[in-house]
Amino acid sequence: MFVGFVAAERTICVAASMGKIKKKGTAGAAKSYITRTQAVRKLQVSLPDFRRLCIFKGIYPREPRNKKKVSKSSTPSTTFYYTKDIQYLLHEPLLAKFRDHKALSKKIAKSLGRGEVGDAARLEKNSAKKLSLDHIIKERYPSFVDAIRDLDDALTLLFLFANLPSTSTVPPKMISLCQRLCLEFEHYLITTHTLRHSFIAIKGIYYQATIQGQDILWLVPHKFVQRVTGDVDFRIMGTFVEFYTTLLGFVNFRLYTSIGLVYPPKFNAKSDEQGGELSAFMLEGRDIEGAKEIEGAAILEARDQVNGSHEVSEDVQKQIEAIEEDEDLADEGEKDQLEGPETDEERNDAIDTFQPTTSDADILPQPQPSTTEAASLFAPFTFFLSRETPRQPLEFILRAFGCKRVGWDAILGDGAFTHNENDPSITHQIVDRPPLASLPEAQIANSESTTQVPRQGIRMPGRTYVQPQWVWDCINEVRLLRPDLYAPGATLPPHLSPWVKPTKGVYDPTIPLVEQEREGEAEEAELDNEDEVAISEAVENVDTTLVEDVNGEEADANGMDIADSGPDSDLVSEVESQDSFAGFDDVGATGSGDETENAANDHQRELEAEAAGLSFKANGAQVKSILKKNESGDDARKKAARRRKEEEEEVERRKMMMGRKKRKLVDKMLYSNKQKDAEAETLRKKRRKIERGRA
Numbered sequence: 001m002f003v004g005f006v007a008a009e010r011t012i013c014v015a016a017s018m019g020k021i022k023k024k025g026t027a028g029a030a031k032s033y034i035t036r037t038q039a040v041r042k043l044q045v046s047l048p049d050f051r052r053l054c055i056f057k058g059i060y061p062r063e064p065r066n067k068k069k070v071s072k073s074s075t076p077s078t079t080f081y082y083t084k085d086i087q088y089l090l091h092e093p094l095l096a097k098f099r100d101h102k103a104l105s106k107k108i109a110k111s112l113g114r115g116e117v118g119d120a121a122r123l124e125k126n127s128a129k130k131l132s133l134d135h136i137i138k139e140r141y142p143s144f145v146d147a148i149r150d151l152d153d154a155l156t157l158l159f160l161f162a163n164l165p166s167t168s169t170v171p172p173k174m175i176s177l178c179q180r181l182c183l184e185f186e187h188y189l190i191t192t193h194t195l196r197h198s199f200i201a202i203k204g205i206y207y208q209a210t211i212q213g214q215d216i217l218w219l220v221p222h223k224f225v226q227r228v229t230g231d232v233d234f235r236i237m238g239t240f241v242e243f244y245t246t247l248l249g250f251v252n253f254r255l256y257t258s259i260g261l262v263y264p265p266k267f268n269a270k271s272d273e274q275g276g277e278l279s280a281f282m283l284e285g286r287d288i289e290g291a292k293e294i295e296g297a298a299i300l301e302a303r304d305q306v307n308g309s310h311e312v313s314e315d316v317q318k319q320i321e322a323i324e325e326d327e328d329l330a331d332e333g334e335k336d337q338l339e340g341p342e343t344d345e346e347r348n349d350a351i352d353t354f355q356p357t358t359s360d361a362d363i364l365p366q367p368q369p370s371t372t373e374a375a376s377l378f379a380p381f382t383f384f385l386s387r388e389t390p391r392q393p394l395e396f397i398l399r400a401f402g403c404k405r406v407g408w409d410a411i412l413g414d415g416a417f418t419h420n421e422n423d424p425s426i427t428h429q430i431v432d433r434p435p436l437a438s439l440p441e442a443q444i445a446n447s448e449s450t451t452q453v454p455r456q457g458i459r460m461p462g463r464t465y466v467q468p469q470w471v472w473d474c475i476n477e478v479r480l481l482r483p484d485l486y487a488p489g490a491t492l493p494p495h496l497s498p499w500v501k502p503t504k505g506v507y508d509p510t511i512p513l514v515e516q517e518r519e520g521e522a523e524e525a526e527l528d529n530e531d532e533v534a535i536s537e538a539v540e541n542v543d544t545t546l547v548e549d550v551n552g553e554e555a556d557a558n559g560m561d562i563a564d565s566g567p568d569s570d571l572v573s574e575v576e577s578q579d580s581f582a583g584f585d586d587v588g589a590t591g592s593g594d595e596t597e598n599a600a601n602d603h604q605r606e607l608e609a610e611a612a613g614l615s616f617k618a619n620g621a622q623v624k625s626i627l628k629k630n631e632s633g634d635d636a637r638k639k640a641a642r643r644r645k646e647e648e649e650e651v652e653r654r655k656m657m658m659g660r661k662k663r664k665l666v667d668k669m670l671y672s673n674k675q676k677d678a679e680a681e682t683l684r685k686k687r688r689k690i691e692r693g694r695a
Helices: 002-018 036-043 047-057 083-089 094-114 117-127 134-140 144-149 151-162 172-192 234-258 269-273 288-309 314-339 371-375 391-400 441-449 469-477 521-559 567-580 584-589 592-611 620-656 660-694
Strands: 033-035 080-082 195-200 204-211 214-221 382-385 405-408 428-430 464-466
Touching (some): 033 083, 036 047, 036 080, 036 083, 047 234, 094 117, 144 214, 144 234, 151 172, 172 391, 195 391, 391 405
Parallel strands (some): 382 405
Antiparallel strands (some): 195 204
16 A cells, blocks of 8 residues: 555656646747748638738748758648748738728629629729738838838839830839839939949949938849740739839938928929930929028018117127028039039049058058039030930939930930030030041031031031940049040940959959069960961961862873873883882892981971871971970970979968868868969950950
């Protein structure tokens, strides 16, 4: 009895120490994640609505560390979400909208099934509610800077949809909305001159702007006919567009109001139909100048009253002087704009740059140009865009960097400063065609004296003609480059990305080859070039000699006489054969040793010529000269190889003093450096060949 009591008490103690047995999938990683099917069931929505809700709220699938531990079934699921995110979605007001929309779609389907088309149309018109995403924008972006940071993807997608053709999946209303928002954003950049860089690539044109200290980079596709393929799910992309249009609308409103402009700006539909684009919008201020005038009049009235009573207030006098100073500064600014920009000698406020003192020094980040420099880059010029140039990006960039007068051909659309290519006020013309013919002096005199207009496509005197790349390179350098390097028909300089900074050991096309080549690389390249030239010449000579021999044999065969078959011919042949045979004693007299030695030398030279890619028997003299040059070139290569080997041995000796971890790190660094050096050397070889071809 006592023993049984002790055993029962021991069992109770063990069970108490073990605690409650936990069920599988209720703790740990399995509790932190939830599958997509479980999330859809929990929210009681369809899969398309669940996708839309996740896109609006910014909830994306997560990848757990161990899928087997997370999945509660034998088959591991592929898509997981955080359980907290799905719990957060349970309180979203959009869920009720989705359910109402689902109920409305069922009513419309029933009406159509009964044949009541009028009732279905009435339900769709009166009961359909548009989704409002304003509260989601406020939730996801608590501050305005957060919204600006997230503009990269938004601008890229909206500019893409603004250039798409209208289809059943991409309605025209969506395209027009994207176009309007993008043009409004471009107008803000033009007004504030906050565009900084641009780069032309195969995908499109990259732009970078700086707004409130945040760099925004987006991509605009080229103006080509876009083909909409069926392998792209435009429903999901349309959901992103719906969210991004709401976001950009909020951002544009805040940006416009921050600089005192009315939002939305006035839109001229007629000008837009004629291809006006940027010119179809008219910006209006919020009557700031009028407020200043009212304030100034009130101050002046107060001053008169005070003067009448001889009680002058110091505060009022200070305000009056401040207003007068602002007016004087504005007048001086207008005079400076009318007089034109200062020359390089007069301008002393050039931006400073940090130059490295030695070749091994680090390259410091350079200071960014100010807004005033960007605003005055193209200010004194008048541009004309030829019809073969891309009008939209050129107009945007020129106006963003201070140009007020941009003209183009009438076929490119409405809104130009002038459509007359022969306007004498034009200072620069952007063309993308072969070199233009100059206008004769006699025709110039006739055109000045009469009303005759010169023919289009002729180079006008006193006008600078450049290719479109000149505009992009000027804004990236924030200075006017030499226009003769970008003249029509000229070979353009390399168009480099402004975001790739030069680093040590990497090929830089803007630096001469002499400053980038390693020691002895130029001599090796010169020897290789001489070898290639000599080999090509020898091959050409070999081909010509072979052709001449073949032609001579053909001529002999065509012009030789056929021998008679009579007895006299046989007799002559016998005599010749007897004269040619000198007996066995003559063979021994020639000396077999010299023949074998010459044969061995010829064989050796033939092998060397074959290694050089030549035929020794065809032209032995040239092969000997080439082989001699190869020997001199081999000496230079051997010296360079010996020098590199000594450097590698020195590195190996240093690595012997390191630990294993540091040695592995050094090996990785050396491997990556070798790859970079090989790539840079390949690019230098290509550039060397191009420069030789030009010379």
